[in-house]
Amino acid sequence: MAYPMSRAVLAARTVPLPTSPVVWSGYAHKTVRACLLVALLWATAVAMLGFFSPLEFRRIFEDVAHFVPALLFVIGLVGALALGHEIGHAFKHVLGYGNLKRASEHHGHTGVPPRGRRLLHASVLVGLLVGSVVAAAIRAASAEWLGFLLLVGIAVVLLLPTLKFTRLALIVWRQAQNEHRQQQDIVAGGERTIATVVAVTNEQFIVENKAMFHVELEYTVGGQPETAQIRFFDYPVWAPAAGNEFDVWFDPERPFVEDFTMIERRYVGQHFVQLAEEPVPGPHFGEADASLLREMESERALSDTELASMARIPQWMADEAHSSGPATPQAARRTRFLICIPPNLIALLSLFGTLLVPVMIEDVPWWTLAALWVYTVLTLINAAMYWQFMVRSRWFIRSGVSFGATEAAVFAGFFAAGFAMITTRSMVLGPLNREVEWTAAHVLTWAAVIGALLVFEWAFTSNSWALKHLNAEFPAPPAAIQEALTGHDPDGIDQLERDYGYRAGVFLCD
Numbered sequence: 112m113a114y115p116m117s118r119a120v121l122a123a124r125t126v127p128l129p130t131s132p133v134v135w136s137g138y139a140h141k142t143v144r145a146c147l148l149v150a151l152l153w154a155t156a157v158a159m160l161g162f163f164s165p166l167e168f169r170r171i172f173e174d175v176a177h178f179v180p181a182l183l184f185v186i187g188l189v190g191a192l193a194l195g196h197e198i199g200h201a202f203k204h205v206l207g208y209g210n211l212k213r214a215s216e217h218h219g220h221t222g223v224p225p226r227g228r229r230l231l232h233a234s235v236l237v238g239l240l241v242g243s244v245v246a247a248a249i250r251a252a253s254a255e256w257l258g259f260l261l262l263v264g265i266a267v268v269l270l271l272p273t274l275k276f277t278r279l280a281l282i283v284w285r286q287a288q289n290e291h292r293q294q295q296d297i298v299a300g301g302e303r304t305i306a307t308v309v310a311v312t313n314e315q316f317i318v319e320n321k322a323m324f325h326v327e328l329e330y331t332v333g334g335q336p337e338t339a340q341i342r343f344f345d346y347p348v349w350a351p352a353a354g355n356e357f358d359v360w361f362d363p364e365r366p367f368v369e370d371f372t373m374i375e376r377r378y379v380g381q382h383f384v385q386l387a388e389e390p391v392p393g394p395h396f397g398e399a400d401a402s403l404l405r406e407m408e409s410e411r412a413l414s415d416t417e418l419a420s421m422a423r424i425p426q427w428m429a430d431e432a433h434s435s436g437p438a439t440p441q442a443a444r445r446t447r448f449l450i451c452i453p454p455n456l457i458a459l460l461s462l463f464g465t466l467l468v469p470v471m472i473e474d475v476p477w478w479t480l481a482a483l484w485v486y487t488v489l490t491l492i493n494a495a496m497y498w499q500f501m502v503r504s505r506w507f508i509r510s511g512v513s514f515g516a517t518e519a520a521v522f523a524g525f526f527a528a529g530f531a532m533i534t535t536r537s538m539v540l541g542p543l544n545r546e547v548e549w550t551a552a553h554v555l556t557w558a559a560v561i562g563a564l565l566v567f568e569w570a571f572t573s574n575s576w577a578l579k580h581l582n583a584e585f586p587a588p589p590a591a592i593q594e595a596l597t598g599h600d601p602d603g604i605d606q607l608e609r610d611y612g613y614r615a616g617v618f619l620c621d
Contacts, residue, residue, distance in 0.1 A: 112291075113298050113360060113373035113599045118208050119341040120369065121325065125208040126221045126318055126344055129375065130620070132601040133509055135291060137617035138204040141511030145197040146234040152194065153238025154245065156187030160262065161249025179478045182530055186523045191238065193519070198231045199223035201511065204620075205287050207294075211318065219318045226283045233280035236273040240266060297373050298360045298599045306330035306339070306357040306374070313350065313386065314342075320423050322347045322386070328374075330359050332366045341374065347423045349593065350384040351376075375599055378590040427578050427619040428589050443583040444501075450576055451497040453569045457521075457562035458494035461487040464555030471552040472537050479531040479538065483556065486521075486528035490559070493517040493566065500577060509604075509616030514577065518566055525563030532560065578619065585612035596620060 112135055114127040130138065162180035202223065203209040209221025247262035306328040316323040321344040328339045345351070355377070362371040465483045468475055496517050499507035532538045538556070541547040587607060595603040595615055604615050 112207065112597070113294060113358070113375035114207050115294070115370050116339065116341065116359075116372040116374050117369035119343050119374060121340055121342050123342070124211050125224075126211050127208050128204050128221070129207070129597045130204055131596055131598055131603055132295070133604045134596055134617055134620060135205065135207075137509045137511040138201045139288075141617065142198060142201040142205055142230065144511075145194060145201060146230055149191050149194050149198065149231070149234040150238040150241070152187045152191035153235055154187075154242040156184045156191065157239055157242025158245040158249070159184040159187070160242075161246035161253075161258075164258070178534070179482065179527070179531060182527055186526060190519070190523060191235070194516075195231055195235070197516075198234065199227055202227045202230055202287075205291075207290070217316055219316065221319060226286075229276060229280045229283050233273070233276040236269060236276050240269045240273045243269060294373055295599075297362055297371060301360045301371075301373075302363050302366075303358060303360050304330045304332060306359045308351055308353055308355040308357070311351050311353060311384075317423070318344050321345055322350065322423070324351055326351055326355075328357060328359075330357075332359075332361060333363075337367075343376070345376070346425060347386045348383070348428070349378060349381075349590075350386045352382050352384045355381050373599075376597075378594040378597075379588070381590070425593070425619075427592070440584045443580055446576070446580045446583070447501045447503075450580070451494075451501045453562075453565055454490070454497045455494040457559055457566055458487075458490040460555050460562060461490045461559035464552055464557075464559050467550070467552035468538075468556060471550040472547075474537045475535055479535045482524075482528045482531035486524035486560065486563075489517070489520045489524040490563075490566075493521050500581070503581065503614055505614060505616070508581070508614050508618045511617040511621070513618070513621055518569075521563055522567045525560060525567075529560050529563075532556065581618070582613045585614075587611035587613040592619075 112130050112132060114129050117123065118125050118127045159180040163177040163184075200223075203221060206224060206227060208224065210224050211219060212222045213219040243262050243266040247259050247266060250256075250259040250262060307330070308326050309329050310327040312325040314323040314325060323342060323344055325340065325342050328341065330337055330339075358375045358377065360373040360375075362368070365371045461483075465480075465487045468480060468483060493514075496507065496512060496514060499512075500514075537547055538553065542549050542553055587610070591607060591611070592613065592615060595607040596619065600606070607613050607615055
């Protein structure tokens with residue numbers, strides 16, 4: 112997606128985050144999902160206060176009917192706090208920029224713009240309000256009027272701030288959509304010219320693995336020559352050189368207004384400057400990857416140019432650079448299938464075990480069965496995401512859904528289901544003490560719940576494998592991939608797939 116020149120001028124305190132329309136749409140959906148999930152987790156956590164009071168610690172540990180809600184309260188609270196940052200991360204890309212924050216003389220990062228934080232505030236407040244209302248209703252049903260009045264008071268206090276921040280969040284969301292639409296209109300209906308880079312300065316400043324460059328552009332608007340000095344950030348592997356070209360679109364009615372002048376960098380067919388002689392690991396470029404790179408050097412003696420091309424590169428490019436060559440379709444499909452086996456196996460164990468529990472095991476309380484069903488649903492969702500990866504689903508690659516979120520949910524469900532099972536004598540202590548006979552339901556549910564530990568461990572392996580094998584049999588030029596991921600053309604990613612079979616989307620950007 113092209114971005115306004117005003118965000119790239121030297122005086123700007125923002126960092127443009129260009130994405131293609133397909134990737135922008137993925138981040139937009141990811142933002143909405145994160146907001147809804149944060150609100151749901153907060154609502155779940157607070158709603159559990161209808162069953163227990165945090166002030167009554169002894170009662171919590173003595174009564175399972177109170178401990179399970181307390182456990183769900185902790186899981187909801189921790190999950191909401193952990194997921195909250197996802198809203199800002201995704202919404203930065205929806206806005207198209209982040210605020211530049213300097214951590215040191217040579218390094219910095221992008222922060223969420225102030226207006227972007229309103230979505231998080233609104234999500235938290237909606238969750239707190241809904242949870243308070245539900246908890247109050249539970250207290251009223253139990254005739255616990257003191258707790259009911261306290262929760263109603265909390266709900267009343269939260270009502271006005273929730274309405275205010277929700278309204279502000281909706282305004283910010285509409286503004287982001289309108290800005291995106293306006294930029295698309297300028298690119299689609301405005302006039303275009305080509306800008307040429309005549310001077311480049313590397314500022315020796317890294318922002319989230321991207322280097323800061325100052326470039327001077329020359330282009331023509333309305334028959335008149337123009338110059339512009341802009342600042343932009345890109346991976347050093349694509350360090351700009353004099354003679355590089357930028358696309359410049361402008362509104363013919365406002366040709367000299369920076370907010371209505373869109374600029375976009377070209378990658379395909381451009382010459383890049385090599386800034387480093389050694390590869391610099393990215394944020395996910397671990398020691399194992401560095402070791403593998405050293406092995407590659409000894410095996411096939413990488414040239415200086417090849418080493419330099421790996422300096423501070425996007426993760427999808429780092430993974431693909433380790434490959435000795437395109438994989439065969441059979442080998443790539445087999446690897447993706449192997450990645451999917453553990454999550455799908457655990458989901459099947461959980462499903463069959465939970466179905467058999469009420470048939471084969473006696474004296475299982477409702478909360479244990481409910482916890483098992485929650486865990487089962489979470490494992491099925493996680494398995495479905497892996498299945499989408501295995502078949503290289505366009506929806507999965509473009510939607511912004513990640514393994515990390517579903518695996519974290521499975522691990523949270525593990526605590527709820529595991530504790531519920533331990534406190535149900537007929538499921539754990541009974542068969543261990545030979546008070547009840549072992550059944551298939553015992554074996555399957557035990558295996559499924561213990562399997563959560565395998566899923567959690569598998570996350571580290573599968574996530575590092577995923578990018579390497581998503582497009583293993585469909586290599587494409589890195590410049591073409593980057594241009595498709597960041598360019599304005601809504602057909603760019605589809606064209607990349609038509610030309611090379613390579614599927615791209617938010618999954619690569621995260």
